[in-house]
Amino acid sequence: MIKLYNFDELRPEEILNRDIRAEKNVEDVVDGIIAEVRARGDEALKEYALKFDGAKIDDLQVTQAEIDEAFANMDPYFLETLREAAANIESFHRQQVHKNFVINEKPGIVLGQKYTPIEKAGVYVPGGTAAYPSTVLMDVIPAKVAGVSEIVMTTPAGKDGRVNPVILAAAATAGVTKIFKTGGAQAVAALAYGTQTIPAVDKIVGPGNIYVATAKRKVFGKVGIDMIAGPSEILVLADGGCNPAWVAADLLSQAEHDKLASPVLVTDSPALARAVQAELEVQIPQLPRAAIARASVDDNGKIIVCTDLHKAIEACNIIAPEHLEVCVENPFGVLNEIKNAGSIFLGRNVPEALGDYFAGPNHTLPTSGTARFSSPLGVDDFVKKSSFLYYTREALGEVAPRIADFAEREGLHAHAKSVTIRYEDNSNE
Amino acid sequence: MIKLYNFDELRPEEILNRDIRAEKNVEDVVDGIIAEVRARGDEALKEYALKFDGAKIDDLQVTQAEIDEAFANMDPYFLETLREAAANIESFHRQQVHKNFVINEKPGIVLGQKYTPIEKAGVYVPGGTAAYPSTVLMDVIPAKVAGVSEIVMTTPAGKDGRVNPVILAAAATAGVTKIFKTGGAQAVAALAYGTQTIPAVDKIVGPGNIYVATAKRKVFGKVGIDMIAGPSEILVLADGGCNPAWVAADLLSQAEHDKLASPVLVTDSPALARAVQAELEVQIPQLPRAAIARASVDDNGKIIVCTDLHKAIEACNIIAPEHLEVCVENPFGVLNEIKNAGSIFLGRNVPEALGDYFAGPNHTLPTSGTARFSSPLGVDDFVKKSSFLYYTREALGEVAPRIADFAEREGLHAHAKSVTIRYEDNSNE
Structure with missing residues (x-):
């Protein structure tokens, strides 16, 4: 069962405690993989595909025929959804594009700043059991909007040597330039250093397991990286007027991701706190991924009861969650008080899933309290600034x-x- | 003597090869220091001040009396320079402030993005032989413009237990909130985790030696950091119309920083290449820091001769220098071709030193080729974005x-x- 706390009795450290670090043996494995890929390029990638994914790969690059086939076999309704989502994401990210500026206020002096897209970006897409076309859209479209000329995607093939067709369709919809069949730390190494067929890129984005994350840490400096994502988090800030079943469902939409995912309710209503606690027990057993959700809720879940709404917002700012749902009567009335959150879902009718897939804002967000100082993935991650001066x-x-x-x-x-x-x-x- | 190359005979890897990593023993020392500061706070900081700086510190925090005294003893001409520089830097960085946006194009749907300043920023200022008030201005003013409410500076005290008064005057001019007498890896640990007197901040910026850089790497994730700066670099792109003595002087302005600094000339004029090579030999012996400049020029300097100006710009984009001087007839005519550079100095009359101290753009810039994907320090480093959505x-x-x-x-x-x-x-x- 999820644990209940009173905010005033918690120290900030108790509210937080989230951190992940690779273990030493992961570091050693990743060092070995990077060295192999740098030394032997494509051959090493093919060996790792066989070893880790059970996939025999002849050509690392996905062909246009494979992409065409993926589209031909898509459910038309889902393809339409994918295209609508892509249009929403593109429209939101277009607003993020900044203008160059110039200052010419003194005689003989011109100062300015200009934006230039990164030339080549690499997007890592995990394979494994589930395919996440939404991640493809969220990672690729900002690069496209930024004006990146070459967007290189890598993802592991299945045992049949093929990439999930839904991933291919999402990639083509989003505007990827080239797709390669390689995953894990070896894909990150290939993107950072290049191989015979995979171009070295300037920046690598995208989620992955601990090997991928560790490889990204290792190649940072040689290339840029987006962020090292920790386990997913949702914080639902809810007042007494909320439906406990909806709140519980929203908490579980994160809990089902990962045993380490952290679902947190902050409320000024002790009655709602108890009702959500009970409702979670009703809903968890109904989920296909009940075991994962159970571990997440029991081990990493929290309900924090505060004396009033402003205290509750203070708790949110300390936690600095990846996703923050503001399920209160007048959500826009408290928006200004919210200082630290990756993405803010305003009102009782805005479940996080709406933003995960469809609405437009990015779903690649700062985790582990880093929303205190970092931001959602966006166009800014695919451009760089240069200042210039003339006297x-x-x-x-x-x-x-x-x-x-x-x-x-x-x-x-x-x-x-x-x-x-x-x-x-x-x-x- | 500086080495000459032909661009067409160089592979990109030969043009680049810049990378720094901490050695294992540095890592161990830094791990130990961080652990001590986390465990014992202020006491540990005072012990390290005695051990590393020979300074006996009673109160870690600099008092208002010390700041007043610093101003009282300042040369009025230099104070005026400092204030003019600060005004220029502030005016430039004000242009970097972004606006929130909102999209309300469909019925019942509001999407947007808002900027929030980081709450607490830490600025590290090195001590040691030279005092760099310019760095104080460049690191603090963007935070101030961003709206950071608490700007905490740390810098080591001298053997007399006092901070260089010029540093204090620069800090007060720039708008620092609190100043603490601590340096090295221990200062970074204190800013990341907090002590009895030093508040834990959300992000740490500022240059430092290998211990400071390693500590910043270690605390990254707990707090944000600006960047890990490598040795300083200048690339002068010069055509045949340039005065070789000016070009040599500009190259030496970086070379005097550090034996590892990298001064590079790229030109389409073999005659200028030879003349600059000779002129460096004339000027180096005249410098107070001749030994440092000599090592930098001979070991890390390069002159690259290209067949034409566009090839020369291609070389600049591969190198992606921290500082790029464009000493050509029509510098604005080639600005668009320059994709990768931290700060661009346009024309024959714009030595890098103008930007280092005074003009307004930031002097904390991406090194080691990272201008391919990263940007000068600026207001963006002291704000974060949150997206929001309402349906x-x-x-x-x-x-x-x-x-x-x-x-x-x-x-x-x-x-x-x-x-x-x-x-x-x-x-x-």
Whole structure:
């Protein structure tokens, strides 16, 4: 059964305690895989596909024929859903595109900042038991909107040597450039360093198991990475007017993901707290993934009762959840008080699943309390900024003595000289 | 003497090869320091100050009296420079502030994204031989502009137990909230975990030696960090019309920083290449920091000769330098071709030092080729985004079957149920 707490009796550390680190043996395995892929490229990828996925791969790259076949076999209703979701995601992310700026307020001085898309992005899509086409849409579309010219996707093939057709259809719908049949740490290594057939990319995004996450940590610096995702989390902030069955269903939509997933209810209503606690016991046994949900709720679930709504929001800000449902009477009235949350679902009719699949905002979100300082995946992750500055000789001349003085005070004579030399020698005005 | 290469004979790997990693013994030392600070807080910080800096510290926090004294003793001309620089930096960074957005194009649906400043930021300022007030301005002002309410600075005290007054004056000018006398890995640990007197922050920025950098890597996840800076780099892209003495002076302004600093000239003029090579030999012996500059130029310097200007820009984009000077006839004419660079200095009259101290753009920039995927420090580093979504019951109802179907296809029944349950039971419309 889920545990109940009173907010005022909890220390912040007790509310938080979420952290994941790879174990030493995972690190060693991943180091070995990266070294093999760097040394032997495609051959190593094919060996690992056979070893880990039981898949015999002749050509690593997915062909256009395989993609066409995937579309031909799609349920038309689902294809329509996929396209509607993609359109919603694209429309939301278009709003994230920033403009370059220029400042030209003083004579002879131009300052500015420009955005440039990352040239090549790699998207990792997990394989295994479940296929998540929603993740393909969420990771690829922001890159496309950002203007990334080459979007390379990797995903493991099944035992039949083929990629799940739904994943292929989602990838083509979202705008992937090339798809390769490789998974795990070896796929991350291939994207970071390149092989004979897989191009080295500038940034790698996408979720994965502990081997994938560890590989991303290892190649960070050589390439950019999106984030290291911890277990999924939902925090439902609910007042006494909520239907406990709906709240319980929302908590369970995260709990079914993973035994480590963390479903948390924060409420100012002790009655709702007890009702949701009871309702969870009713609903858990009805789920196909009951065992996972049970472990998540019992081990990582919490109900925190607060004296009032503002205290409850304070608890939310301390927890800084990945997903925050604000199931209260006037959700827009408290939006400004919410400081730390990846994605905010406003009102009683907005279950997290709406955002997971369809509404438009990204579902790749900061976990483990990192919403305190980091953000949902978006267009910003696929562009970089460069600042630029231009001074005329006259404009530089006016401030040259100040800059030379500043540099000398920092003990950097050559910095000073690089300014003053331009006024000692006039041969190149 | 600096080495000359022809671009067409270089492989990209030869152009790049920059990477830094902490050695194992550094990691162990840092692990030990972090553990001590977490266990013993302020006491550990005072012990390390005595051990590493030879400083006996009674109160870790710098007092207002110390700050007032620093201002009273400042050279008025330099104080004026500092204030002008701060005003320029603030004015540039104000342009980086993004607006929230909202999309309300369909009945009953509101989607949006809002920015929230990080609550507490930590700024690390190195001590040691040189004091860098410019770094204080560059790291603090973006946080201030972002709206961070608590900006905590740490810097080691000298043997006299005092912080360099210039650093204090810069910190107060920039808008720091509190200053603490602690440095090294222990300061990073204190900012990440908090001590009796130092508050735990949400994000840590600022440069430092290998111990500081390693500590930042270790605490990443618990808190955000800006970046792990490698050795400084300058790339001067120069055409045949440049004065070789100016180009050499600009290359040396980076070379004097660090033996590992990398000064690179890319040019389409073999004559300029040879002239700069010779001019470096003239200027190096004249520098106070000649030994450092000599090592940097000889071991990590390069002159790359290209067949034309566009090839030269291609080389710049492969190298993705921290600082790029574009010393050509029409610098704005090639700005669009420049894809990968932290900060771009346009024209023959814009030495990097102008940007290091004064002009306004940030001087904390991506090194080691990471300008391919990352950006200068700025306001974005001190805010985070949250997405939000609101659907009415009617709006959700219209798409509920699609979402439930999508969820079932991903094998996530509880996700589907969280939507459908809202239409099974109407007790809470």
